[in-house]
């Protein structure tokens with residue numbers, strides 16, 4: 001038996017940003033975004049349509065860190081009247097920050113307690129409603145019920161997960177992604193590709209997640225090389241944002257797996273962008289799962305063709321063409337360190353979702 005559920009109301013299309021005012025509908029809202037001029041301009045437009053937000057949090061940095069989140073949550077408690085709604089306009093870091101702020105309702109302490117107790121008590125959190133407006137085509141956070149919280153000082157990564165953290169609305173306007181520079185476009189798209197594949201070699205895979213994952217991966221493999229050469233093509237931007245959302249709908253029900261589990265120490269130690277860290281291992285993971293599970297093989301064959309060894313080689317070539325080496329050493333990770341990362345990753349929460357084995361992965365070390 002299997003189940004699939006996703007409660008997020010999705011609005012997709014060029015100009016969808018203009019509908020935000022109607023969705024906010026006069027409620028007291030707070031805005032989470034970045035401080036760059038581009039986002040200040042979006043905030044100004046939003047203010048014109050919906051009135052001024054009661055609070056703006058715009059000091060979001062890539063990979064939200066627990067220390068910053070504690071300060072940002074505190075600012076909500078200083079308001080005379082709390083917000084009724086959190087609107088996030090930005091990439092995964094902004095949307096995840098908004099989720100934490102929504103769950104904290106002014107007090108980070110209870111959220112931190114949930115994080116360090118591996119999710120215990122998450123169902124007692126009562127998050128404010130969230131509207132998520134992604135400006136990168138990658139994380140799928142606009143349709144998932146979790147947020148990644150980084151603890152740079154402690155060298156750890158946590159996940160805050162609760163059903164009520166699903167945004168109420170996801171507003172996807174591909175024109176907002178037109179300003180993404182090449183490196184960001186590539187790394188975020190590879191994050192989405194990783195989400196799709198990770199939902200396939202996953203113990204929680206089901207026929208609906210597989211449909212979304214296959215559609216997303218095929219589209220990303222086709223669109224990304226062209227998009228990386230023509231960043232201002234609106235049709236390609238739209239296809240990429242839709243594919244990233246499909247990946248989100250796939251892994252919203254499976255969570256990620258081993259490639260993500262192996263990526264976290266790489267990002268924490270070497271600052272590697274999330275999308276690169278969770279995708280340079282995809283060919284080696286693909287090689288390691290061939291023949292393990294017939295449904296997994298069938299889904300992968302719909303993406304890469306029936307010869308999956310050849311498919312893995314093509315995936316490696318695809319990444320290398322985009323400037324992403326598939327060798328851990330080229331990301332600063334030595335052979336012994338890589339072995340240790342693999343051994344720890346299979347024991348992690350995401351690693352446990354993986355249908356393959358430690359031995360299969362270690363056999364890929366050259």
Ligand SMILES: NC(=O)c1ccc[n+]([C@@H]2O[C@H](COP(=O)([O-])OP(=O)(O)OC[C@H]3O[C@@H](n4cnc5c(N)ncnc54)[C@H](O)[C@@H]3O)[C@@H](O)[C@H]2O)c1
Nearest residue numbers: 062063091092093135136139141144146147148176179180
């Ligand atoms: N919750 C989830 O389901 C989920 C899934 C995957 C990743 N994540 C998390 O998301 C984070 C990564 O998010 P991300 O990859 O979207 O990037 P990001 O939000 O970290 O942003 C990276 C940079 O991109 C810039 N940027 C964003 N949109 C832009 C645009 N339209 N034009 C120009 N610049 C723009 C930002 O200013 C920022 O400097 C990581 O912390 C990761 O752990 C969460």
Ligand SMILES: [Fe+2]
Nearest residue numbers: 139191195278
């Ligand atoms: Fe990811």
